[in-house]
Every structure is written in C-alpha cells, then in structure tokens.
Amino acid sequence: MAYLASPTRTMAVLERHGLRAQKKYGQNFLIDTHVLDHICDGAEIGKDDLVLEIGPGIGTMTQYLAERAGKVIAVEIDNKLIPVLADTLSEYDNVTVLNQDILKTDITALYEKEKYLEGKPLHFKVVANLPYYITTPIIMELLEQKLPLTSITVMVQTEVAERMQAVPGTKDYGALSLAVQYYTRPEVIAQVPPTCFIPRPNVGSSVIRLTRYTDPPVVAKDEKKMFAVIRASFNQRRKTLINGLAGGGVAEKENVRQALLQMGLPEDIRGERLSVEQFARLAELL
Numbered sequence: 001m002a003y004l005a006s007p008t009r010t011m012a013v014l015e016r017h018g019l020r021a022q023k024k025y026g027q028n029f030l031i032d033t034h035v036l037d038h039i040c041d042g043a044e045i046g047k048d049d050l051v052l053e054i055g056p057g058i059g060t061m062t063q064y065l066a067e068r069a070g071k072v073i074a075v076e077i078d079n080k081l082i083p084v085l086a087d088t089l090s091e092y093d094n095v096t097v098l099n100q101d102i103l104k105t106d107i108t109a110l111y112e113k114e115k116y117l118e119g120k121p122l123h124f125k126v127v128a129n130l131p132y133y134i135t136t137p138i139i140m141e142l143l144e145q146k147l148p149l150t151s152i153t154v155m156v157q158t159e160v161a162e163r164m165q166a167v168p169g170t171k172d173y174g175a176l177s178l179a180v181q182y183y184t185r186p187e188v189i190a191q192v193p194p195t196c197f198i199p200r201p202n203v204g205s206s207v208i209r210l211t212r213y214t215d216p217p218v219v220a221k222d223e224k225k226m227f228a229v230i231r232a233s234f235n236q237r238r239k240t241l242i243n244g245l246a247g248g249g250v251a252e253k254e255n256v257r258q259a260l261l262q263m264g265l266p267e268d269i270r271g272e273r274l275s276v277e278q279f280a281r282l283a284e285l286l
C-alpha cells in the first residue's frame, strides 16, 4: 500500500507530475495519517459502503477509502490530477475516477450505476475534504437532491461547521443551518489545524458528520415552499419576517401577519428566531 499522507510524499508526487496546488480549485492536500484515519472511522466506512469522494486531489484520502469501502467513486474537476490519480490509485480495482465538476454531476445516476456489489446493495455515503470555495452549494445540492445518502462526512472551514450546527437566535444561524438540521443530525468529530495540509489554509478546519434522519423530527408538507420561505427570511436578515417575506415576493404582508398571530409569535419577529419546526408550520399556514 502506497500511502501518500506525508509532506515529503505529497511534494514528491506533485513534483514528479510537474504540478503545484491550484488555489482556484481550493487545493489543500491532507498530509496527516491520524486525521485520515479519524475521518474514515467517523464515517464508519465498511465493505458494504459505496463512497462518493468529492475532490480526491492526488488520491491521499481515496487510498484510505478504497482500503475500507466496497466501492469508491471519486469526482475531480482538475484534469491535471487525473494522470496523478491513475498513478496513485493503480493498486485499487474498486475506485472509479471521474473528471467532472461535482456541481454539474448527476449523482443519482452515479449511485444507480454503482449501488450493488456482488449482487448486494451498498450504503451510500459522501466523504470529502471539500474545496472551501464551494462548500455551501455542494452541501445544499447533496441535501436537496434527496439522494439516498446515509451520511455526509466532510472537512469544512470551522466557521462553516459552526453555521451548520447553529441554533435559532445566534449570529451563525441561517439557511445553511436550517437545511442541514432539517435533513440531518450534525456532529463535529475533529478539529484540524492548518499544519495538517499542504499548502496550509489560512483558516481552521473541522470534520463534521451529517447523519441523515431515517425518521425526521420535522416533516414539512411542502419542502420547496418551506425553503423558499427560509431563503426569503435570511436574504433580508435585518428586516422583520413580515417585511422579508413580502419583499421577497413569497407572501402578502397580511397573510404573514395572520400566520404569525396563529402561531402565537410577535409581529416584529425576525426569521433568525424561528426553529425548523416553526418554519415548517409557517410555510403550511401561508
């Protein structure tokens, strides 16, 4: 097994292929074996798992995933890294590398194609050290596409992990917190300092596991409507909920006023005070 997770090996692979980490793609390569083990342990990867890795880079985490999982699909946008991955993953026959933008990938189709191993169905998990410049759109896609995912275990900027776990009434609470907490149970499983990457990011990182609810605590009658209400409330964060929703064209002022009254909430309340449950109820009343 040719583990890449050390500064010298990572530098050697990049040099051999005449490459440098590309800032525009958010490339910060992991070089710490403990962190990699911890991510795979936290995601509870086993032979009955199909893992989607977003952004395999030079294949450091992919090697760990391939050792433990039934199958791995790795989607990498940077075509310069494809020959590197062919080299570093040559020992594994359970990895499929795709040179694609994850935001333009039909993930359901990938899952449908790969969901069995020797006739047995696999659990579908996402594990990734995400490119930080597109963390939120990736997470929103994964949640809103309603993929048959068991869990999403990702390295993100610490500040984003805090937003995912934020509770109503705090400054970090917003549309991302609500989407994450509506579909999943979030739990930070590791704090990772910049020294664990090459090159070092200028922010702290956290590994967060989002475990999808099999029995969700809140079920909105119309999820699309609820998320439209949520987006409009947080687009105009400093406005009251009534003005935010009316300004966002989601509902008439009078309708919002009536709904808030029925819910026993004050007229001048802001969206950041409402829980997932209250947003679900509000969307229903509107």
Ligand code: SAM
Pocket: 025, 026, 027, 028, 029, 030, 054, 055, 056, 057, 058, 059, 060, 061, 075, 076, 077, 078, 100, 101, 102, 103, 128, 129, 130, 131, 132, 134
């Ligand atoms: N997994 C590797 C590791 O841990 O060392 C690399 C992680 S690096 C933080 C993020 C990776 O995502 C890079 O390889 C980058 O090229 C890739 N990436 C960036 N944007 C992407 C996109 N839209 N679709 C797929 N991969 C992307």
